[in-house]
Amino acid sequence: MNGSIFINTVALEQTYLPKLLPYRQEQHKYLAECIKPLFKRRNGTNLLVMGGPGIGKTASAKYVLRELMENTDNIMPIYINCWKRDTSPKIINEIARLMDIVSVEKLSSDELFDRIILRFNKYTGVAFVFDEIDRVKDFDFLYRILEDIPHKTIFLITNLSEWIAKLDRRLVSRLLLDRVEFKPYNFEETRGILYERRKYAFIPNSWDYDAFEKIIKRTFASKDIRMGLFLMKNAGENAESRGSEKIEVKDVEKALKKLEDMPKDIGSFI
Template sequence: MSFDFLGSEQTIFSNPNALDPDFIPKLLPHREEQQNYVASAIKPLFHERNGKNVLVWGAPGIGKTAASKRVLKDLDEVDSDKKINQVFINCWKFNTTYKILCEVSRQFGYPFTQTMRTNEVMEKVAEKVEKFDGVVFVFDEIDKAEDYNFLYFILEEFPRRTIILITNEKDWGVDVDDRIRSRLIPETLEFKPYTPREVFNILAERKKYAFYENTWDSKAFAELAEKAAEYEDIRVGIKLMKVAGEIAENESTAKVVVAHVSEAIARIDEFKIKSSADLTDEDKFILSLCEKHNGQRFGVVYGAYENTGGVKSKKTFRRKLERLQLRKLITLETGGIGLTGRSTIIHHIGLKKRNNIIKEKTEHKALDEF
């Protein structure tokens, strides 16, 4: 059997790259205020002053990374005699001081650090300081870093810099060394979840980038936007648009209709953006303990964690539970008062049950607000 890999030359996609995870549109609706805030933290660098440090926090998929990257792109276009460099690092990928500083060195134009020790890499990075009038450092998923010695190094060696830290955790930094915290002192910028109407507007704007005009049925798009709003994650909506468009193209139709969106939604578990699949091994282990000890008090679950080799403190363990709750994989319920204060009851949800709960809560939701 032979396949027609080329197929029809016609396509409903005007720019399929606009649906890629790394695509940053020129316009980010409903995040203008946050972009201005980040830009204001960088502005002092253009006046030979130290910039501000900002902790950007909020739930996954609500524009934290995209807004920060948009500001960096705009920074590239500033017409100034000041040389303001920028570094963007995802701490999931580069999660130790050594890896992070090697990547900083690479982005500074010196990639040959693989055989160097950490202090040697620091020396190479420090040599670049005088070449810039300022540096903007953005560390995405900062909570995934295994240590924060690189922050101390940057705070000490770079006299004019802005540090942007992006995380899902409001209380990030409680376990950070005092010598770092006292120098960092970041301002806090919260990204609140989008409203259903904002989700609709954002996806409609992205649709303009990615598809030719009049290639979407209005009811189909409204259904897609509603589903994305249920998940409170713009990335889910963007992925649904891509999959629904591909389904329509495979059927050689000129318009995405409700049936295509419904099929894309049926596949949603196949391409979940934030799930247990992207947790660290320890987070997965903790989630499994929550499932095994479902409905038990915090002390019971933490005791099981310690008995099976866990080494994190109670404070860190609780933060990890709060992260799982943020991803809607567990719930933490305040119970009665015990000997050591109010108890916390841990309820396991898991991805499959979570999706069913979302579906039940919104099954009869009207689309009027769109």
């Protein structure tokens, strides 16, 4: 075999944000509506985004923030992954970093937040996304944002529907959260998404029809698009290591076997 089956393996990474996110237009429209008041220096609608793993919550939030950035310089988008940054000081440091605030002195979180507030003055509003919010260990950062930042929208994303019940009532009443639930993709949508990714990632005609159908079925059963991305990449590598130009059923079966041998919580390791 000459060359590779893959054109671009980056397109199979779970963090890859495609140009288009089909089947989520309705949700994108809703998120955009929640941000809209910021253009007029008013508070937007705060939102709790819920739904199972691997169904486009993070991708949709990032998509809407990217659209916002492409269309205006007046609203500052702030995306924070609270799994990576799970305390108020870490979150405040990250906001400062995103705002290009560099300080030579060692500032307390409160002092740093004061600088952040000053910097936000030049925008008509701030659109915050706190992803994986259920991982956060304290909510001081959220109180400060609610109290001290004049025009903002706050999206909280979680895949634990029961999480909100544990949240401090004072915080809940300040946030006035609307809710939006993402449902898993149906079979045809799952197929559409995986075909689209395949176009970015593989050279044309590299997939045997049945092999790819097997991946779609397994992905649909798991309700998690990450499963499909993992299987596509792995099956492609299996075919390559055989020196084959085509990815066949046996390559997918080998990828499935690898999956079986892994820990059960797919979201945590793929």
